[in-house]
Amino acid sequence: MKRIIAVLLAVVFVCGALAACGGNNANTSKATADETKAAKTDFKAGFIFLHDENSTYDLNFINAAKAACENLGVECIIKTNVPESNECKDAALDLADQGCGLVFADSFGHEDFMIAAAKEFPKVQFCHATGTKAHTEKLDNYHNAFASIYEGRYLAGVAAGMKLNQMIEEGKIKAEEAKIGYVGAYTYAEVVSGYTSFFLGARSICPSATMEVQFTGSWYDETLEKEAATTLINNKCVLLSQHADSMGAPTACEDAGIPDVSYNGSTLSSCPNTFIVSSRIDWTPYMELAIKAAMNGEKIDADWTGTLATQSVALTEVNDKAAAPGTADKIAEVKKGLEDGSIHVFDTASFTVDGKKLDSYKADVDTDADYTPDTEVIADGYFHESEYRSAPYFDLRIDGIKLLNEKY
C-alpha cells in the first residue's frame, strides 16, 4: 500500500514539475513575442479586487481598470476575490513576478499587505484605494488614492432635497415629516463623511429635513442591508440612501415604493420606479494617471484625491420617473458652485455639533492605535475634507442626524 502511495506521489510531482516547466516555457515565449511587437505597449498593470463583479463596489473598479488599460493600450491582469489576508501580499508579489509595473488594490484591509509587497519590489509602483498610511509610511513606490466623493454625495443630496420638497408640496407629507433613512456599513469616517455630506446637500434644499442612520456592520451583506432599509422605512423614513455594496437597500426601496438615492453606480435596471440618481467615484482618471506615471518613471503622489474637476466624482443620469422635476438643472447649478468654491460642503455655517457652531476641530489624520486627533482641519469657515490625506476623516456627529445603532 505504501509503495503505491509513493508511486502516486511521484507521478503527481513529476506531472506538476513537467506542467510547471511547460508553463514557464509558454510564458517566456509569449514575453519575447510581445517584445518584438512593440516596446512601448509591453507594460502590464495588475489589479487586486476584494470581490468580483457581483459587488457594486468592485464592479466600479473592474470597469475603470479595463477602461484605463484599454485607453492606454497596456495589458491588464485582474485578480478577483482576493481576501484581506496574506493572500493579498502573495497576489501582489505574483503580479510583480509576472512583470507588472504597477499593482493596484481596492479594499481597505489590503493596505498593510500592499505595503509589505511594496517593500519587496521597490521598482514596482503599488497603488491602494481608500488607504490612509501612504503619507506616514513615506515609501517612494506606495501610494494612496481616493476622491472627494463627499461632493458627489452632496449633489446626490440635492436631488433628495428636491424630492422631499416635491412630496411636501404635493401634500403627501408635512414639512416636519421629511425624514431620510440611510443604510451605512460601519461608523467609520468614510461612511460618516458620506452620510453627512448627503444630508447637508438635502437640507440645503429642504430645510426641515432630518435623517436616521442604521449601520449593518458589513460592507457587503444583502440580507442585513435589506433589513436595515426595511427598519428605516417602518420608522417612517420617506426617502432612502445607502453606503454599503449590495443591492439590499435599493431593492427594499423598490419593493416598498420609497425613492432611493443610490451609490457606486446606477441601480436603475433593478429599481426603475424608485431610483433617483447615484453618485460614484470614477477610478479611470486615477488609474490612467498612475499607469502613465509608472510607464514613464514619473513620481506618483503619496496621496491623490480626485475631484469633480478631474472627473473622478461622477453622477449618473437622473431618473425622471422618480426624481422631482428640475433636479438635473439644480444639480448642475450646485455643481458649478462647488467647482468655483462659492459652496463648501462642510461649511461650518450649515451645521452644528451639540447645538454649537465649530471654529476648530482636530481630526485623526495619521493612523495610530489610540485614534489621536493630530491635524487642525477647520479653516476659512469650512472643514477641509480629504486635503491632508486622500481618505476621508470627517467623523463629526452633527445635529439633525440620529444614529439608530452605534455598535459597529
Add this chain to the structure above:
Amino acid sequence: MAANTKETGKEPLFHIVKRTDLPMWKSWLIRIGAVVASLIICAVIIILLTGDNPIQIYGTMVKGAVGSPRRIWALLQGVAMLLCIALAVTPAFKMRFWNIGAEGQVLMGGLGATACMILFGKTLPAPLVLVLVIVVSIICGAVWGLIPAIFKAFWNTNETLFTLMMNYIAIQIVSYFTYIWSSNKGNNVINTINVDTHAGWLELPPSIDKYGYMLNVIIVGALTVLMYFYLKYSKQGYEISVVGESENTAKYAGINVKKVIIRTMIISGALCGVAGMLLVSGTDHTITPNTAGGRGFTAIMVSWLAKFNPLFMVLTSLLIVFMQKGAQEISTVFGLNNSFSDIITGIIIFFIIGSEFFINYSIKFRAKEVEAK
C-alpha cells in the same frame, strides 16, 4: 438502486453486491479513472459553456498552482492550513463525533493569538510573547472544542448542531474584537500587528525562508506524522476507534466513554487552535472574521475523502487546494467568474466520491439466459 422488480418472478436487471476483496491497485485504478472521466466531462462542459479550449484551461490551472516558486509555496501553505484543520477534525470523526465547528475553533485560536500580540506586544519581550501566543491560542481552540464535548458527554446533546452554532458565536466574537481593535476608528480592520517589533510572529529569518511559509509547512508536516501514529498505534487512538464503532462495546471493554469524548475534543479543538495560531501569528499577523476562510468546512471533506487516514489527507488537501489555486488563475486569464471554477471543482470531487461506490460495491448484471426469456 435502479433495480426493476415490478415484473414478478423475474430477477432484476442488476443488483449491487458489497465487495471486500478488491486489491489495492485496482481501487486506485478506479480512482484515477474517475478523475480522468471527470476531466473529460469538464472539458465538454467548458467547450459547451465558454467555447474556450479545455486543454488551455487545464494548462492554466496547473500553471496557476505551481507556475513559479512563489506559487508553489503559496500552494504548500494552502495545503498545510487545510491539512492542519483536517487533522484536527479527524480524531473526532473517527469517534463518530461530528465536529463541524472547526471554523469557530480556528477563529478562537486565532483570536487568542491576536489578543496576546496586541495586549503584550509592547510590554513583554518578543520570545515571551510568542510563547504566550502559542499557549493561549491552543487553549482557546481547545476550550471551544471542549464546550460541546461536555454537553455531549453528560447530557447527550446533538454535537452537530452545537458545534455548528459555536461557529457563529465565534465569528461574532471576532467581529466584536475587530471593532474594538480597529486601526482606524470604526472600520473593523486591524492593521498588521507589531509590524516594527515582530513580537509574537512565528517566523524563520528571511535568509532561510524567502517566501515565509516554510515553518508552517514543517509544523503541519510533523503534526501529520504524529497524528498518523497517534490514531494507528497509540492506546488512545484505539479507544477512539472503539468508541466510534460502538459505544456499548467500549463500555463493556471498560473504556470511559465520557473521558474519551472530552479528551478527543480537547485534542481536536487544540489542533484547530494551532491552525488559527499559524494563520494569525505565522501568516497574516492580523485577524478578520474571514481568517479561517471556510477551511473549517472544507477540512471535513478532506478528512472524509481520505477515509480519516492522515497520510492520504496530504493528497486530498493537495487536490482541493490545487483546484482552488488553479481556479483563481483561470478566472484571471480567461475572465471567467469564480463560480465557473467552482463548477469544475464540484464535478471532479463528485466523481471522486462517486468512485468510492464502485470500489466498495460491485454491480452484478443478471445472467444472459434470463434476459433471453
